[in-house]
Amino acid sequence: MNGPLEDRTTETLGLLFDMHWPSRQFETARGIRRSPFHDRLKAAGAFMTEAAGWERPGFFGAPGCAPSVSYSYGRPSWFDATGAECRNTARNVTLFDHSCFIKFLCEGPDAVTVLNRVCANNIDVAVGRVVYTQWLNEMGGIVADVTVTRLSETAFMVVTIALSQRRDMAWLRRHIPEGARLSVQDVTSGLPMLALMGPKARALLSRVSPADLSDAAFPFGTSQEIDLGYARVRASRLTYVGELGWEIYMPTEFAAHVFEVLADAGRDLGLGMGGFFAINSLRMEKGYRHWGHDIGEEDTPLQAGLGFAVAFDKPGGFIGREALLRQRAAGVQDRRMVQLSLEVDGIPPHLYHNEPILRDGVIVGSVTTGAFGHRIGKSLGMGYVSCPGGVTADWLGAGTWEVEIAWRRYPVRVQFGPWYDPKGEPLR
Known part of the structure; x- marks a missing residue:
């Protein structure tokens, strides 16, 4: 019997000469790592994608049906389904399987x-x-x-x-x-994990748990052990999609019970299932970085706009502190991450990765990731831009910005902050 690496290698070598479709899913070495919710998600209409061997929902079609997909450099076949999941997350409440974390x-x-x-x-x-x-x-x-x-x-x-x-x-x-x-x-x-996200997340969780979920008792950025149904779980008030919500960690033997309790309690609240295509869209609107795409070993927190997560003065210091101090002492950074929004009429093209970013006709950077933001109705991206004199808000505002997609240039707006809810009010 072949190993997964042997099977996958055969497929990837053949794909070198095939069309490199965005979000194309491998067909070999599948079904290896499945969360306890896998069968329930499939029954709900999940189209499974794969990451590091994990099977996880990309999007959801009709319950009981296996969604078919067609890949595209424009709007893929799952565009409308993903949009519905994003809008439901903003209006009601959505359940995401994060067990692969x-x-x-x-x-x-x-x-x-x-x-x-x-x-x-x-x-x-x-x-x-x-x-x-x-x-x-x-x-x-x-x-x-x-x-x-x-x-x-x-x-x-x-x-x-x-x-x-x-x-x-x-x-x-x-x-x-x-x-x-x-x-x-x-x-x-x-320790599988579900993420319950949306403005009705508190109402739903209150139906199945006696815990005090108010802002005062359970503020953003905190974690507690609570009762949920008949299970004892850890709930952390966090988000990767920019809405009110909790990440819920539970022992594996309680996973099916927790899923069923939440699903039953959320029916009249508009509870929906969400996949990772929706997560990518939602986090793009909030400007949340993804390691391996938007941030990596060649990027520092100061360049990536993550200086708020650096405690320069804590006792004992940290690995990399001296390098960051030198970078901070130099003043304004000559390379920084920015958020992009395509400003075109009609159906906008999609940003994916490595598209050139131009200021006044000169390439000054490239896109790291992109997605359509369904909550705001814009094609979005993020990427790094460089200027020897420093990347500042004034420098951004003084230029004419474009992004090149398939040899055509399109106007874009550029800013440091997120496009959706820049003050972070719903999630807090």
Whole structure:
């Protein structure tokens, strides 16, 4: 029997001479890693996509039917379905399967010291706080983009993306000093996760949990263990889509029960299922970065607009601090990430990756990722632009901006902040 790598290699070699369609899904080595919700999601009409071996919904068609897809450099066949999922997330409430997100449990008397050295942000916070942070190399480049939840005085949960599972674990273990009292375990398989997102998320969760979910008792950026149905789960008030919501972590044996309880309680609230194509659209409107596309080892938090997640003055410092201090001391950055919005009449073309960004007819950068923003009705992208004198708001505002797509140039608006809800009011 062939191994998955052998089967996948045969397919990828053949695809070198085929059309490289955006979002094209592999056909070999599929069905390897499935969340506990897989069969229920398929029954609800999920078209499954794959990442790091994980099967996860791309979008949802009609319940009980296997959606067919046709790829395109324009509007793909799932455009309308994804749009409906995005709009439902903004108006009602949507359930996303995030089980493929990787979870590391870090425990021991030295956990806070070791993690605070690895993390650019300060994770020595009160129990129940969730910290967004990056892990940096000595040059200040971003090697990981994670959240760290403080579970107790000596225990933390690190959450990262599926594609970084082995890489991030190796980085963390490599930076644990010899003799440090710290154990690190990958608990992903035993801790599936659902994300409940939308303005009606609190109303739905209140129906199935006695916990106080008010802003005062459960503010944004905090995590608690709560009862949900007959299960005990960890709920973290976070979002990757820019709406009010909670990430819900549960032991695997309670996963089906939690899913069914939420699905039953949300029927009259407009609860819908959402896939990762919708997530990409929603996070693009909010300007949320994705490691491996928008940020990586050659990008620093200051260039990526993530300086708010750097605690320069915390005790003990952090890996990459000296490089960031030198960069900060230089003043305005000559390379920075910006948000793009295509300003064209009719159906706009799509941005995907590496399209040139031009200011006054001169290429000054390129797109890192793109998607159509269904909440605001615009084709969006983000990318880095450079200017020897510094990338400032005045410099952005003084130029005429275009992006080149398939040898044609289109006008774009450019800014630092997100296009949707720049103040972050609904999620808070």
